[in-house]
Amino acid sequence: MIGAVPGIVLAVALLGGLAAYLRVQRDPPPAWYADGGVISPTVGLTRTEKPSGVLRWLTTVDHKDIGLLYILFGTAAGLWGATDAMMMRTELLVPETVVWNVETYNAVFTTHGLTMLFFFVTPVFTGIGNYMLPLLLDADDMAFPRINAVAFWLLPPSLVLVRGGLISDVLGAVLGVLPIGVGALLALEPVSMGWTMYTPLSTEMANPQIDVTLLGLHLSGIATTMAAINFIVTIVTERPDDLGWDELDIFSWNMLVTSGLILLAFPLLGSTVILLLLDRNFGTTFFAIEGGGPMLWQHLFWFFGHPEVYILVLPAFGLISLILPKFCGRRLFGFRFIVYSTIAIGVMSFGVWAHHMFATGMDPRLRASFMAVSLAIAIPSAIKEFNWIATMWNGSLELSAPMICIVGAMSTFVIGGITGVFLAAVPVDLVLHDTHYVVGHFHLIVVGIIPLAMIAASYYWFPLITGRMYNQRLARAQATLLIVGAFVTFVPLLVLGYMGMPRRYAAYPAEFVGLNQVASIGAFVIGVSVVLWLVNLVQSIRVGPIVEDADVWNLKETGQFTREWQWFEDRIEKRRAERPLPDDHTGAESEPSEEATDPEKPD
Amino acid sequence: MTRVRRGVVAVVVLLSVVLAATPSTVAASSVTDQLIRRLNRQLLYMAVPIAVLVEIILIYTLWRFRGNDEPRPTRENRQLEITWTVATALVLLFVGTASFHALAHPSVSTIDGESSDVPDDAVEVDVTAEQWEYAFEYPDAGVATNETLVLPENRSIYLSITAEDVVHSVHVPELGLKQDAIPGETNLLRTELTGTGEYRLYCAELCGVGHSGMLSTVEVVSEDEYEAWLEDQRAGEADNESATDATNESSGGDEP
Numbered sequence: 001m002i003g004a005v006p007g008i009v010l011a012v013a014l015l016g017g018l019a020a021y022l023r024v025q026r027d028p029p030p031a032w033y034a035d036g037g038v039i040s041p042t043v044g045l046t047r048t049e050k051p052s053g054v055l056r057w058l059t060t061v062d063h064k065d066i067g068l069l070y071i072l073f074g075t076a077a078g079l080w081g082a083t084d085a086m087m088m089r090t091e092l093l094v095p096e097t098v099v100w101n102v103e104t105y106n107a108v109f110t111t112h113g114l115t116m117l118f119f120f121v122t123p124v125f126t127g128i129g130n131y132m133l134p135l136l137l138d139a140d141d142m143a144f145p146r147i148n149a150v151a152f153w154l155l156p157p158s159l160v161l162v163r164g165g166l167i168s169d170v171l172g173a174v175l176g177v178l179p180i181g182v183g184a185l186l187a188l189e190p191v192s193m194g195w196t197m198y199t200p201l202s203t204e205m206a207n208p209q210i211d212v213t214l215l216g217l218h219l220s221g222i223a224t225t226m227a228a229i230n231f232i233v234t235i236v237t238e239r240p241d242d243l244g245w246d247e248l249d250i251f252s253w254n255m256l257v258t259s260g261l262i263l264l265a266f267p268l269l270g271s272t273v274i275l276l277l278l279d280r281n282f283g284t285t286f287f288a289i290e291g292g293g294p295m296l297w298q299h300l301f302w303f304f305g306h307p308e309v310y311i312l313v314l315p316a317f318g319l320i321s322l323i324l325p326k327f328c329g330r331r332l333f334g335f336r337f338i339v340y341s342t343i344a345i346g347v348m349s350f351g352v353w354a355h356h357m358f359a360t361g362m363d364p365r366l367r368a369s370f371m372a373v374s375l376a377i378a379i380p381s382a383i384k385e386f387n388w389i390a391t392m393w394n395g396s397l398e399l400s401a402p403m404i405c406i407v408g409a410m411s412t413f414v415i416g417g418i419t420g421v422f423l424a425a426v427p428v429d430l431v432l433h434d435t436h437y438v439v440g441h442f443h444l445i446v447v448g449i450i451p452l453a454m455i456a457a458s459y460y461w462f463p464l465i466t467g468r469m470y471n472q473r474l475a476r477a478q479a480t481l482l483i484v485g486a487f488v489t490f491v492p493l494l495v496l497g498y499m500g501m502p503r504r505y506a507a508y509p510a511e512f513v514g515l516n517q518v519a520s521i522g523a524f525v526i527g528v529s530v531v532l533w534l535v536n537l538v539q540s541i542r543v544g545p546i547v548e549d550a551d552v553w554n555l556k557e558t559g560q561f562t563r564e565w566q567w568f569e570d571r572i573e574k575r576r577a578e579r580p581l582p583d584d585h586t587g588a589e590s591e592p593s594e595e596a597t598d599p600e601k602p603d
Numbered sequence: 604m605t606r607v608r609r610g611v612v613a614v615v616v617l618l619s620v621v622l623a624a625t626p627s628t629v630a631a632s633s634v635t636d637q638l639i640r641r642l643n644r645q646l647l648y649m650a651v652p653i654a655v656l657v658e659i660i661l662i663y664t665l666w667r668f669r670g671n672d673e674p675r676p677t678r679e680n681r682q683l684e685i686t687w688t689v690a691t692a693l694v695l696l697f698v699g700t701a702s703f704h705a706l707a708h709p710s711v712s713t714i715d716g717e718s719s720d721v722p723d724d725a726v727e728v729d730v731t732a733e734q735w736e737y738a739f740e741y742p743d744a745g746v747a748t749n750e751t752l753v754l755p756e757n758r759s760i761y762l763s764i765t766a767e768d769v770v771h772s773v774h775v776p777e778l779g780l781k782q783d784a785i786p787g788e789t790n791l792l793r794t795e796l797t798g799t800g801e802y803r804l805y806c807a808e809l810c811g812v813g814h815s816g817m818l819s820t821v822e823v824v825s826e827d828e829y830e831a832w833l834e835d836q837r838a839g840e841a842d843n844e845s846a847t848d849a850t851n852e853s854s855g856g857d858e859p
Contacts, residue, residue, distance in 0.1 A: 102812050194809045200786060201769040201811060289787035294770055328668075331677040337684045359772060359807075360783045361764075361790030364712035368703055375695045382691040383684070385657065390683070392664045396674035399665075407665060414657045418650045421695070425646060425702035427639045427711050430781045434772060434807040500776025502807040505815035509803070558674075 019054070061145035063130050066152050068465070070127025073152070077159055078120035078451075082530060084112035089489075089523035092516045097507045105506035106192035111163055113195030114213070117308065118220045119159045121450055122262075125315035126227045128457055129255045131465065133231065135564035136249050139238035144230050151230065154223035161216025165190030165209040188212065194504065196305070199287035199297040203279050211280060214273045221270040228262035231255050249562070250332060253339050254318025257346040258311050264350070265307040272300040295360065302353035310349040313445060314342060316453035317384055320406050323460050324388055327403035328395030329558045334387040341380030348377045358426050359433045367426045374424035381417050385410060400553070401475035405456035408483035412448025415487075416441060419494060437497020440490040447526065448486045455479065455533060462537065463552045464568045468544035474536045481529040488522030548572070632798040632823070635710045636779030642705040646698060653694070713791040725759035728752065732764070732771035732784040732806065735813030746836040751820040755829035756799055762792040774807035775821050783808055796823045 050056045050065075060066060087108045091099045100108070130148065134141055142148045160167060165188050172185030188209040193202040202210060235256045239248070276297070278284040285291025325332045332338065354362065354370040388410055397403065419441040423429045432438065455478075463469050492515040501512045508516070550569035555561040631637035668674075705711055721727055729740040730752070740747045754760055764773050766784035773792065774781045782792040806817035824832065 097815075102815065106809070106812065106814075192812075196809075198770050198809070201809065204769060205811075293787055294785055295788070325677075329671075329674040333677050334679065334684055336679070359781045360785060361713075361788070364706060367712065368706060371702060371706070372699060375699050378695055379688060379691050383688055386687045387684075389657075389661055389664055390680075391677065392661075392668060394671075394675040395668050396671040397665060397669045399669060407661070411658055411661055414654055414661070418654050421650065421698060422643070422646060425642065425698055427702055427705040428643050428646065430711070431639055431643075431776055431779055433781060434774070435776070500774070500803070500805065502774060502805050502815075504809045507815045509818075 061141075061149050063134050063142045063145065063148065066142075066145075066148050067127045067129070067131030069152055070123050070130055070155075072127075073155060073159075074120050074122075074124035074127055077115055077123065079530070079534075080163070081112050081115035081120050082527065084108045084115065085523060086527055088112065089520040091506060092508070093520045095508050095510045095513050095516075100506075102506040103189075103192060106194075106504070107165070107190035109504060110192050110194055111166070111190060114162055114191075114217070115159070116446070117195065117312065118162070118217065118224075119155065121312045121446070122224055123155060124454055125255075125258070126224075126231075128319070128454070128461075129231060129251075129315070130227075132461070132564055133234060133252055133255060134238070135567050136252055136562065137235065137238055138240050138243065138563055139234060142230050143233040143238055147226050148230050151223045151226035154219055154226075158216045158220035158223060161219065162213045163190070164188055164212045164216070165207075168209070196301060197273075197276065197297075198301075199276065199279070199294050200289060202276060203287060211277060214277045214280075217273050218270050218277075221266045221273075224262055225266045225270075228259035228266070231259040232263065235259075246336075250321040250335065250338060251315075251318040254314045254321070254342055257342050258314045258318075261307045261311045261314070261346055261349060265304045265311065268300065269304040269308075272297070272304065275300075295357075298357050298360065299353070302356045303350070305356065306353040307349045309442075310345055312450060314345065316409070316450045317342065319453040319457050320388065320409055320449075321384070323402055323456050324406050325391055325395075326460070326553055326555055326558075326560055327398045327400060327406075328392050329398070330391065330395045331560070332387070333390040333393075334383075337383055338387050341383040344380040345377060348373055348380075352377055355424060355429070358429045364426075371424055371426050375421065378417065378421055378424070381413075385413055385417070399476070400459075401472055401479050402456040402460040404476055404479040404483075405452045405459065408479060408486075409449045409452040409456070412444050412452075412483070412486055415491070416444030416448055419444065431500075432497050434503055435497035436493040436501045436503055439503050440493030440497060443490045443493070444486065447490065448483075451530075452479070452482065452486075455482070458533075458537065460553070461564075462540070463547045464550075464564060466541050466544070467547055467572075468540055469547055469552070470536050470540035470544055474532060478529050478532040478536065481532070482526060485522050485525035485529055488525060489519050490522070492516070492519040492522070631779075632796065632800065632802070633710075633778040633780070634708075634795040634797065635793075636777065637797070638705045638708055638711055639779040642701055645701050649694060649697065710794050713793050721761050722759060725761050726755060727761045727763070728754070730762050730764045730773060730784070731767060732773065732810075732817075733767035734769065734811055735806070735817040737773075737804070737817075737819050741833070744833045744837075746833055746840070748836060751822045752804065753822045753824060753829060753832050754796055755826045756796045756823050758795065758826070760792075760794050760796060762794075763789050764792055765789045769810050770808050771806045771810050771817070772808035774805040775802050776805070777802045778821065781807060799823045799825060 050062070051059060057065065057069065060069075087100065088105065091097065091105050091108075093099070097105065130142065133139075168185040168188040169190070172182040175185070176182045189207050191207065191210050191213045193205055193210060235248070235252050275284070275286040279286050279288065287294060287297045321332055321338055351373040352370060354366065355374045358367055358370075399407075419437070423432060423438065423441060459470070459475050459479075496512055496515050496519075499512065499515075501508055550565055550572050551561060552565075555565060631640055727741070727743055729738075729742060731738040731740070736749055737752070738747065738749055739752045762773070762780075762782070764782045764784045765788060766786045768786060770786070771784040772781060773784055778794065778796065780792055780794060782790050784790075800823055802821045802823070804819040804821050806814060810817065
């Protein structure tokens with residue numbers, strides 16, 4: 001390691017120097033204030049503006065900027081995790097291990113899980129929440145802007161720590177050409193103990209990268225908890241007086257419950273990974289066979305792990321409930337009951353964790369009680385689905401891209417939800433547990449609902465965020481492709497599970513090959529669809545037509561022109577007043593989001 | 604009205620196709636498998652129609668109200684909310700009751716400590732999982748093997764499952780058997796086999812690099828063949844012992 005330091009220092013110094021030079025060259029530092037000038041004693045006398053260039057993004061405490069950073073980071077992590085998934089499905093095209101080796105396959109499904117759960121889903125939803133919640137609540141900003149920034153900036157280092165094995169390997173290979181020792185870098189291999197990190201496997205594996213990953217998870221837990229506290233305080237205290245709980249929008253409700261779950265679940269994960277770290281390095285016996293035992297890990301992990309499932313999916317439910325009515329031309333049906341069901345899911349999610357452990361040989365009476373709660377949690381989920389359909393009934397449906405995403409999510413939710421009931425029934429679970437059925441079941445939710453809700457949100461708010469419009473036809477095709485891909489990929493996995501194929505198998509008996517190939521093709525369809533989404537949005541940020549009318553979705557007509565769109569309209573009006581010249585249309589190279597240099601609300 | 608009738612016909616056809624496709628006609632090969640299969644079929648009879656119905660309602664709603672010129676404003680309907688909540692609860696209550704009946708059977712779940720009162724005619728096997736193979740020990744017969752788990756049909760089977768190193772899981776899907784093998788714990792898996800044949804035994808819990816190769820076979824044979832197999836094993840072990848001049852008497856050292 002010491003031998004490697006001069007090389008790294010040199011590289012960092014070089015890059016840093018280059019960046020500093022370019023910055024000074026490009027834009028001489030303006031007069032800036034670290035707090036954006038908000039609490040400056042000379043406020044009103046001084047011009048307050050954000051610094052320009054990279055520094056703006058590194059120092060920002062504006063909720064919209066941080067929201068965008070979260071979304072960008074989460075998307076990048078999601079694409080990385082999706083690459084893992086593509087690698088997995090490529091390996092499973094053939095029964096033998098011929099594409100990658102077993103170590104790589106095991107590492108890839110481990111990092112796929114960790115990346116998607118901790119660095120894709122929650123950051124993206126936190127980002128959407130960051131951008132939209134203060135607008136929806138009519139608040140100036142999040143309650144703690146600086147904690148908001150800290151919480152975000154803890155995430156990139158966590159991701160680097162968690163996925164360090166690959167990064168260090170690449171770094172080691174690159175630096176290896178120099179005459180310096182890179183042994184320490186090459187000793188870190190990608191982790192391969194499964195994202196559930198069951199002991200004793202995770203304590204016995206020698207790979208030092210596991211320790212680094214555990215530290216990264218701990219750090220990401222701190223970041224997520226900070227963001228959650230910020231959301232709770234914002235929703236409770238930053239609302240204007242006339243915005244009562246009954247008026248609070250459904251997305252904020254879901255973010256509130258999600259944040260509550262994070263607050264109760266993530267500290268447990270943080271503590272548990274520290275116990276594992278101690279077991280691995282300091283000879284403690286929390287999870288040792290002669291100590292606390294392997295079952296202690298499973299209980300602690302799943303006591304975090306099951307609420308985590310709802311931490312992932314509740315914001316997606318919130319987005320569906322928020323966006324769906326906008327394309328039905330009528331308000332959400334059963335608002336109150338949807339809120340109740342969200343709260344019910346939040347409470348019950350802490351009482352179902354042992355259904356991940358039905359096959360461990362626990363007392364049948366305990367199994368029966370966990371089965372009862374696991375079945376009961378299907379009721380609030382079903383209530384949501386029925387209310388969504390009732391919202392559509394008698395409405396005027398407009399099949400634009402966000403709506404296609406949402407209807408697709410509703411249709412996968414039916415299958416994803418009902419297959420979950422089979423897993424709650426203990427005897428059936430005994431056969432299906434740890435088979436591909438489980439993989440199919442939860443991916444119908446985590447691919448069939450969560451990304452679809454995110455993409456629906458991206459299509460819905462894209463004009464508001466960028467001031468431009470995307471290619472709607474391509475967006476509709478992309479959404480449809482994703483829905484088809486999800487069914488083609490994950491329904492065969494359900495059948496494979498019934499046939500008995502276990503999860504996490506790099507090689508599998510030849511009789512399973514047909515369905516695996518279908519699933520892999522479906523996965524590639526999903527991959528193509530994601531690329532289309534990315535191309536459409538990136539290209540539209542650059543050259544998409546500029547939005548002149550804030551009412552992109554004809555919401556005024558149905559009285560659903562909500563606060564965030566009102567804010568957008570005010571911004572457009574302001575821009576028009578400032579620059580009345582019509583040649584604004586051709587200004588394609590100017591970043592639209594940078595036009596909004598004033599973070600203050602007009603009122 | 605014809606539209607509705609056509610819809611009903613479509614639903615019925617779809618349902619019968621789906622039900623015909625469900626894997627319910629294969630003969631069960633163990634008591635456990637039979638119980639779980641029956642429960643699974645009962646659940647499918649409810650789940651498939653509900654899933655198809657909801658999807659059809661969703662698609663029908665989409666088709667009927669697409670571009671509808673006269674949307675009606677949303678009006679809360681508490682009765683409707685209560686109705687579908689209660690209906691869902693009733694369905695799940697049925698699922699819970701049916702599952703509980705299957706769960707209560709000793710072939711599906713065994714209560715700890717039951718291993719002490721194993722009936723005399725039962726076959727007891729100690730299954731020990733270790734990276735990445737299984738050891739099968741027949742303490743009554745004094746036989747041990749790493750190859751296949753040979754079991755007789757129509758007798759009570761008691762498998763005591765444990766692991767040496769990390770968590771594994773004994774998974775024989777065709778016999779409806781699954782039990783995690785946890786180091787430091789011994790868990791009981793009970794069943795009775797009703798059909799001869801060979802069934803694949805998988806490890807279902809990630810246990811390291813060799814996980815996907817940790818396969819074995821459960822061979823269910825008739826009573827006579829089972830006894831003959833035990834004899835063979837004993838003879839084989841005795842041969843091995845005399846051949847290697849083993850000084851320690853192994854557990855399978857009875858001379859035939």
